[in-house]
Amino acid sequence: MKITRETVEYVAHLARLDLDPGEVDAYTRQIDSILEYMDSLNALDTNGVEPTSHPVPVRCIMRDDVEKDSFTAEESVNNAPARIDTFFRVPPIIEVEE
Amino acid sequence: MDILNLTIVQLREMLKKKEISSVELTGYYLDRIGKYNGELLAYLRTTDDYAMDMAAEADEKIARGEDAPLLGIPLGMKDILCTKGVETTCASNILKGFVPPYDATVIRNLKEAGFVHLGRLNMDEFAMGSSTENSAFQTTSNPWDTSRIPGGSSGGSAAAAASGLCVAALGTDTGGSIRQPASLCGVIGMKPTYGRVSRYGLIAFASSLDQIGPFSRTVSDCATMLGVIAGHDPMDSTSIPEPVPDYQSFLGKDIKGLRIGIPAEYFVEGMEEGVRKNYEDNLQVLKDQGATLVDVSLPHTRHAVATYYIICTAEASSNLARYDGVKYGLREEGKDIIDMYKKTRFKGFGKEVKRRIILGTYVLSSGYYDAYYRKAGKVRTLIRHDFDEAFTSCDLIVTPVSPTTAFKAGERLEDPLTMYLSDIFTIPVNLAGLPGISIPGGFDAKGLPIGLQIIGKPLDEGRILQAAHVFESVKKVPTIPERYR
Numbered sequence: 001m002k003i004t005r006e007t008v009e010y011v012a013h014l015a016r017l018d019l020d021p022g023e024v025d026a027y028t029r030q031i032d033s034i035l036e037y038m039d040s041l042n043a044l045d046t047n048g049v050e051p052t053s054h055p056v057p058v059r060c061i062m063r064d065d066v067e068k069d070s071f072t073a074e075e076s077v078n079n080a081p082a083r084i085d086t087f088f089r090v091p092p093i094i095e096v097e098e
Numbered sequence: 099m100d101i102l103n104l105t106i107v108q109l110r111e112m113l114k115k116k117e118i119s120s121v122e123l124t125g126y127y128l129d130r131i132g133k134y135n136g137e138l139l140a141y142l143r144t145t146d147d148y149a150m151d152m153a154a155e156a157d158e159k160i161a162r163g164e165d166a167p168l169l170g171i172p173l174g175m176k177d178i179l180c181t182k183g184v185e186t187t188c189a190s191n192i193l194k195g196f197v198p199p200y201d202a203t204v205i206r207n208l209k210e211a212g213f214v215h216l217g218r219l220n221m222d223e224f225a226m227g228s229s230t231e232n233s234a235f236q237t238t239s240n241p242w243d244t245s246r247i248p249g250g251s252s253g254g255s256a257a258a259a260a261s262g263l264c265v266a267a268l269g270t271d272t273g274g275s276i277r278q279p280a281s282l283c284g285v286i287g288m289k290p291t292y293g294r295v296s297r298y299g300l301i302a303f304a305s306s307l308d309q310i311g312p313f314s315r316t317v318s319d320c321a322t323m324l325g326v327i328a329g330h331d332p333m334d335s336t337s338i339p340e341p342v343p344d345y346q347s348f349l350g351k352d353i354k355g356l357r358i359g360i361p362a363e364y365f366v367e368g369m370e371e372g373v374r375k376n377y378e379d380n381l382q383v384l385k386d387q388g389a390t391l392v393d394v395s396l397p398h399t400r401h402a403v404a405t406y407y408i409i410c411t412a413e414a415s416s417n418l419a420r421y422d423g424v425k426y427g428l429r430e431e432g433k434d435i436i437d438m439y440k441k442t443r444f445k446g447f448g449k450e451v452k453r454r455i456i457l458g459t460y461v462l463s464s465g466y467y468d469a470y471y472r473k474a475g476k477v478r479t480l481i482r483h484d485f486d487e488a489f490t491s492c493d494l495i496v497t498p499v500s501p502t503t504a505f506k507a508g509e510r511l512e513d514p515l516t517m518y519l520s521d522i523f524t525i526p527v528n529l530a531g532l533p534g535i536s537i538p539g540g541f542d543a544k545g546l547p548i549g550l551q552i553i554g555k556p557l558d559e560g561r562i563l564q565a566a567h568v569f570e571s572v573k574k575v576p577t578i579p580e581r582y583r
Contacts, residue, residue, distance in 0.1 A: 008456060015415060015459040016422070016436065017452060018444035030514055031457055037515060038404040041473055044480070051475025052482055054306060054336065055292045055531025056556055061335040075199040081429035088424050093435045 002035040003028060101126060102262040102578060105318040106171055107346070109265065113160055113170045120160070120170030124153035124214050127172045131216065131263050134582060137244060139236045140257040142177055144217035145184060152214040159212065167326050169212030174264035176255050177218035178225060179310070180299040181205050184215070188301050189233035190223045192446025193427045202299020203334065204268065204310050204327045211326045216264050220254030223448045224418065225270055225303040227251050228278060228520040229510065232450045237507060240283060242546055242579050246504040249279030249520075252313070256283035259313040261582040266314040266323055270300060272307045273406050274499075274524025277536035281499035281549025284538045285577050286314045286566070288324065291556045292531035293338035296331030304413035305336075307406075307528045315577040317537070317567040321345035324559060340557055348560040349567040354388030356565065359492030363399040364523060369501040372542030377498045380539050380550050380569070384496065387568050394488040394495065398480045402526040403518055405481065408461050408474035409529075415458030421446065453514065482530045485553075494565055495553040497523050499536045503546035523551060533559045537566045538575035 008028045012019050019027065073086035082089040101123070104112070112118045128146055135141050149172065156170035175181065178188050180198035182205075187193045201209065222232035230238045230253025238253045240246040241261040248257040252269030256279035259267050269276045271289035280287025288311045295310045302308060312323035328342045360381065365374065385391055423429035423442035430445050432438030447455070461470035488495060500520060510517045527534040532553055539550035550569070554562040 003460070007460070011456050011460045011463065013440075014463065015455050016419075016439040016443055017447070017455060018440040019452070020444075023449075023452070027453055027456055030453060031460070034407065034457065034515060034518075038408060038470065041401055041404050041408075041477055044398075044401065044477055046473065046476035046480065049476040049479050051472055052306075052478040052529075053475060055478075055482065055529070056338060058293065058336060058338065063332060071199055077425075078199060079196055079426035081423060081427070090424055091432055091435050091438050095434075 001032065003032050102583065105316050106168065106265060106322045107318055109171060110169065114165070120153040120156040120214060121150065123170065124149050124172045124216070127216055127264060134261055134263060137239065138241060138257050138261055138263070139238050140220060140254045140261065140263055141174065141217045142187070142189065142220050142235055142254070143185065145215055148184070149214050149216050156212050156214060166210070166212040167322055168208060170214065171212070171265050172214040172216045173208065174216050174219045174255060174258045174267040175205070176221050176252050176267070176269045178221060178270055178301045179205055179268060180301065181215065184218070186218070186301070188224050189221045189235055190446065190448065190451070191234045191428055192421045192443070196426045200299065203296035203331045205299065207326050207329070219252070219258055219267060222251035222253070223451050224301070224414070225251040225272055225275055226414070226450050226454055228274070228517050230254065230279070231507065231511060232448055234448050240504045241582055242284060243504065243544070245506055246546070247282070247507050249282035249504065251275040252287070253279050255313045256280055256285055256287065259283070259285040259315060260578060262578050266312055266319050268310055268323070268327070269313055270308060270310050271528065272304050272410060273528050274521040276311045276313065277499050277524045277534055277549065277551060278521060280313060280536040282504040282547060284547025284575070286317060286320050286535065286537050288312055288320050288535040288559070289527065289533065290324065290328060290559055291338070291533040293336050294533070294557065294559070295327050296329070296334040296337045298331055298333035302417040304410035305417065306413060307410055317563055317570050318346070318349060320535070321349060321563050338557070343560050345560055345563055348564040351564050352388060353384065353565050353568050356389045356494065357392050357492040358384055358389045359392050359394035359488050359495040361394050361396040361399065361488065361495060361497060363396050364497045366501060366522060368519070369498065370503065370542065373498055373501060373503065373548055376540045376542070376548045377550065381496065383569060383572055384565070387572060392492045394492055396484040396488060396526065398477065398484050399526055401477050402481055402529060403522055405474045405477045406525045406529060407457070407518060408470050409478065411454040411458030412462045412471050413458070415455045415462065418451070418455055450514070478529050481526055485530045485532060489555050494561060497551045497553065499523055499549035499551045503542050503544070503548055527553055532556060533562055535562050535566055537569060538577055540573070540575055
């Protein structure tokens with residue numbers, strides 16, 4: 001058993017995902033078998049090998065700090081499911097002491 | 099007038115000579131979509147008015163004597179490329195109704211080249227899948243057998259190209275999502291070198307693997323499309339500053355003396371007999387045209403799928419964190435912000451997407467990061483080195499694209515791992531960042547298309563197209579099923 005139900009639930013919480021109980025069971029089984037499959041990588045000796053984060057090496061790209069046109073505030077919030085003027089509207093973020 | 103079999107270059111000539119107008123050409127394709135899309139479901143949405151406006155504008159430009167590589171040519175776009183003012187959903191409920199306020203760089207390039215936008219092509223949700231069955235909206239059928247899937251994630255693009263519902267299309271490839279559906283649908287699909295085409299405006303799945311590329315029925319069209327979308331982009335800091343060659347100039351050259359590497363590890367258990375035989379026949383075709391076949395070894399091939407699914411899910415879990423119901427798309431109400439995030443993402447994401455987010459979050463989490471993500475990164479280096487080594491003794495590597503031809507709808511939905519293994523031949527190419535094409539190689543006994551993959555060194559798309567063109571001229575594989583001709 002590589003992964004438990006509890007771990008799946010915890011990871012879902014980290015990923016801000018709700019799961020229904022059926023999904024937790026299904027994912028636990030499926031992810032368990034996928035992780036078993038991934039164990040095959042442990043057989044490889046990777047001592048001294050650097051990980052590849054970028055397949056084609058490009059130096060750290062910089063640009064001059066020059067002001068350019070960007071979106072207007074209106075354009076930026078245009079797709080928002082909830083908004084007030086040009087602000088995104090969300091449920092409470094900070095817990096307020098009653 | 100057999101419009102479906104004309105290349106973009108030929109269509110451009112006809113448009114210039116006023117033998118056809120862009121409005122007529124666009125109308126022709128919209129009619130075909132109206133006729134056939136109901137049974138194929140390749141398009142999620144067409145943009146009829148927008149297309150006709152663009153076509154009319156193209157005709158005006160042509161009348162003024164203007165010229166551009168795609169002026170007046172109607173194309174289909176995978177619904178993952180941000181197009182200003184056009185709903186872009188990634189075939190996900192969480193982005194339903196999202197209208198990008200900007201164009202992806204590739205779309206901007208296509209517009210500058212004068213194209214006509216026909217519509218949005220179906221895909222697996224957020225490009226996660228190998229059959230297009232993970233689309234939240236509809237399942238696309240394979241034009242060669244509508245009880246079968248077209249492959250994925252760019253299944254809509256492949257099916258549209260194969261059934262003549264567009265001149266050509268764009269798709270994206272992270273682990274094979276252009277090449278595999280191209281193979282299963284019998285058309286050409288190319289994934290450029292990582293960094294050759296800008297990812298600005300491409301809705302991200304796995305940032306170190308994603309690339310945009312063309313689908314077409316001819317090598318000439320693939321060359322034309324690639325020439326328009328390729329190039330350095332200051333908006334994508336992973337884009338390569340190298341100049342873009344004239345890809346058309348590679349077509350018509352022979353392949354005498356070209357060394358073609360055959361990797362021993364690409365003959366796997368589970369590969370259909372028809373696929374294996376077709377591959378061997380096609381190697382002989384290349385040999386008959388003067389190429390030399392060279393045995394090479396890519397010893398870490400069997401670790402590619404595991405490596406890929408660790409890296410791509412990790413990157414996806416990060417890239418998909420932005421879908422939270424705040425800025426765009428679906429929103430489910432919650433008692434506080436965290437509750438809103440959870441409910442929105444539960445409702446908005448499909449099963450495969452959620453599975454990959456959980457897997458990706460797990461492999462990146464404290465305690466597991468070294469064992470999985472870092473380890474996979476190192477194996478990725480070993481895979482890259484395999485190719486570097488192989489390319490010291492050959493110019494191109496030729497392999498099958500998929501171990502099987504198109505499977506039946508619903509056949510692989512029970513076990514995700516079986517679905518993941520469909521990409522065993524395409525994944526290593528993304529991990530190494532190399533360019534790769536799938537070209538029509540023939541058919542199996544059931545009449546289903548089999549693709550041939552040609553892999554090149556970084557930025558060697560020209561040579562790939564050169565070999566593909568030779569093969570196409572000799573083998574002449576039909577790219578549209580009888581029913582849609």
